[in-house]
Amino acid sequence: MKHRDTEQELVQKCKQQDVEAFEQLITAYQKKVLNLAYGMLGNAADAEDTAQEIFIKIFRSIGSFQENSSLSTWIYRISVNVCLDELRKRKKRSGDISMNQQNSDDEEYELSLPDPSASPYQQAQKNAAMEELYKAIEQLSEEQRMAIVLRDLEGMSYDEIAAVTQSTLGTTKSRINRARLALRKILEDKKELFLE
Amino acid sequence: MNKACSKIHKQLPLYMEKQLTPKQMAQVKTHLSACKECRKELQLLKAITQKTKKLNQLEITDSFRASLHERLLAARDEMAANAVPTAQPVAKKPVTNTLRGLPPIAVEGFRRAIAWLRGWNIRNTLASIPSSIAGFPNWAKDKIANLPAWAHDWHTYGAAAACVVMIGVAVIAFQNMPAQDSHNPAPDIAAPVLPQGGQQPTTTDSSFAASSMDDTATNGDAAQQEAQSDTGSTDAPQTDAEALAEKQQALPGLPGVTQNPFTLFQLPANDVTPPVTPSTPQPVVLPPVLSQPVQEASGNASQKKAPAVPEPSYPDEVGPDTAAADYPESAVVTGSAPEAAPRSAGGSGGGASNHRPSQIFSAAAPSAAMYSDSGPKIKHTTTFRFNADGAATAKNYLAQNFRQANGGYIVSESQYASVSAALSAISGYQSQSDQTQDMTAEYQRNVNLYNTADENIRSMTDQAAISAEEQKRQTYASQLNAIDNAVNSRVIVIVSE
Numbered sequence: 001m002k003h004r005d006t007e008q009e010l011v012q013k014c015k016q017q018d019v020e021a022f023e024q025l026i027t028a029y030q031k032k033v034l035n036l037a038y039g040m041l042g043n044a045a046d047a048e049d050t051a052q053e054i055f056i057k058i059f060r061s062i063g064s065f066q067e068n069s070s071l072s073t074w075i076y077r078i079s080v081n082v083c084l085d086e087l088r089k090r091k092k093r094s095g096d097i098s099m100n101q102q103n104s105d106d107e108e109y110e111l112s113l114p115d116p117s118a119s120p121y122q123q124a125q126k127n128a129a130m131e132e133l134y135k136a137i138e139q140l141s142e143e144q145r146m147a148i149v150l151r152d153l154e155g156m157s158y159d160e161i162a163a164v165t166q167s168t169l170g171t172t173k174s175r176i177n178r179a180r181l182a183l184r185k186i187l188e189d190k191k192e193l194f195l196e
Numbered sequence: 197m198n199k200a201c202s203k204i205h206k207q208l209p210l211y212m213e214k215q216l217t218p219k220q221m222a223q224v225k226t227h228l229s230a231c232k233e234c235r236k237e238l239q240l241l242k243a244i245t246q247k248t249k250k251l252n253q254l255e256i257t258d259s260f261r262a263s264l265h266e267r268l269l270a271a272r273d274e275m276a277a278n279a280v281p282t283a284q285p286v287a288k289k290p291v292t293n294t295l296r297g298l299p300p301i302a303v304e305g306f307r308r309a310i311a312w313l314r315g316w317n318i319r320n321t322l323a324s325i326p327s328s329i330a331g332f333p334n335w336a337k338d339k340i341a342n343l344p345a346w347a348h349d350w351h352t353y354g355a356a357a358a359c360v361v362m363i364g365v366a367v368i369a370f371q372n373m374p375a376q377d378s379h380n381p382a383p384d385i386a387a388p389v390l391p392q393g394g395q396q397p398t399t400t401d402s403s404f405a406a407s408s409m410d411d412t413a414t415n416g417d418a419a420q421q422e423a424q425s426d427t428g429s430t431d432a433p434q435t436d437a438e439a440l441a442e443k444q445q446a447l448p449g450l451p452g453v454t455q456n457p458f459t460l461f462q463l464p465a466n467d468v469t470p471p472v473t474p475s476t477p478q479p480v481v482l483p484p485v486l487s488q489p490v491q492e493a494s495g496n497a498s499q500k501k502a503p504a505v506p507e508p509s510y511p512d513e514v515g516p517d518t519a520a521a522d523y524p525e526s527a528v529v530t531g532s533a534p535e536a537a538p539r540s541a542g543g544s545g546g547g548a549s550n551h552r553p554s555q556i557f558s559a560a561a562p563s564a565a566m567y568s569d570s571g572p573k574i575k576h577t578t579t580f581r582f583n584a585d586g587a588a589t590a591k592n593y594l595a596q597n598f599r600q601a602n603g604g605y606i607v608s609e610s611q612y613a614s615v616s617a618a619l620s621a622i623s624g625y626q627s628q629s630d631q632t633q634d635m636t637a638e639y640q641r642n643v644n645l646y647n648t649a650d651e652n653i654r655s656m657t658d659q660a661a662i663s664a665e666e667q668k669r670q671t672y673a674s675q676l677n678a679i680d681n682a683v684n685s686r687v688i689v690i691v692s693e
Binding site: 016023030034038155158173181187194 | 205206207209210213215236239240241243244245247248249250251252253254255256260261263264265267268269271272275276659660
């Protein structure tokens, strides 16, 4: 309860454009937001830029934070939206070869073939399984990627994900379920790496 | 893979996380116990998920924090710079506020009319008619007596509304009447001679004359108003322009700025303000260059005075040096001493009452057009700036040789060069500038900014925004003070044709 009060006080200070209070407020969220961006964008440098963009956006708009939802949900919601925007911008810029495919279960997923030389995962991961996993996540559709990132990387509950994505619990479950199945399907040829 | 396994496979991710319904969980569990293929599939899903959760995560670096800090500061500054005051609905002003600015008699009349209407009832009024008017028909009596209550009310409200409309029209008409200040009857001195059929110059025609800084009382100051009232019998009639400008001049709560340093450039070139003859001339050591031109200038100046124009009398006139002793330096420096209001601090009842209540602010430059039809025309004006000592010297020199009017010293065009040289030679001289490029506009700009900030503060609720706006207001106030101080050390020379 005390923490909540402190958070509320900090929010009030942030609404007065107190940078120090804002930095204190986001301390607990910095790493989470950074890794959310990392998971969504797949590039450390882009993740840092986007994370900063997210925090600036939060700082600018915290005056309109009505406190109807929890602060973390509100921060994650902004983070997800900024990341999705960034992905869409990037798609327009890069002209990635991308296509939507229907799998055997009539589930639509996006098949993206990014430039291998630009993949951060190749540089970041030595483990083959991890590398394949990064590549697989990168091939998920935006929504599926978001679902996997929020659930597995951020460790959020289904309810929290539903709140952040402003979806129903059923939709959230369905989305995560499809994302896992899509990931599994992408990794079909590499399953030995995971079953070792 | 059979159909049953395919169905189970689709449910495995949710089963893995126990998100299925109990019934589904039981079905999947039963299937898994009997199907090795599906158990293997579940194992693969779990492995993938475990690996996903263990994906490397980035750490927050110092450079990230530093960069973010910089960007946050920049964002804050930008937000502060672009802050748009969130206009809150201002509480509705009472009618008395709306009436502010109207003559007191109009306000009182309006109040009484409203009070009378509140207590008035058409039923009683109509009921009294039959008894007071002979021959009032009985059917009318009956009609009135039998009118339903709503009809009485309707008539009452209708009549009341009509009365209010009529009063409003009367008030507006009263406001638009030509200036004729009943409170300040025309003094025995003639009103400033007007160039065009007696029309007063408007505020747009006026402006540049330096202030009569003797009027140090703050606007709205009760003592000031009382002093004005006391001396009102000798005030020149107040024009619409003056009244308007006095309203515009109101700077409520302006810290440190006691009086707008600019006053109405009221008098035309043929103004016959008596030449200043100091009763106790101060020893002024003039630069050598002054000797000849000054004599010449003086002569020319007297020739320029139009004898046909009756010279106004100033019943309680005091010499400029007396004024100089009584009033702030600025009053003398700016040449407004003879017509300076003795309503300055400590002088409310004190003697001279020959001032013209023309403390009007206007940013407009003096217009030559306003003098176009009669008398000598103003060609241009020049502001000479000095330090305090230099201003005193220049003032004494000019006061002894030229007549003062309109906040400056009138010189002819032929005199101007030598006067300019003389003034420039005075120790303490700093600069000269064309009046039209003077600080009047800058002053007005700051007044507007100050007033805007003031209004914003009143309409804001957000404390941070209020603080930011208050900071702006203080800045504008200090700028006004700076301009005010600068004006205090200047001498204006008005060049006539």
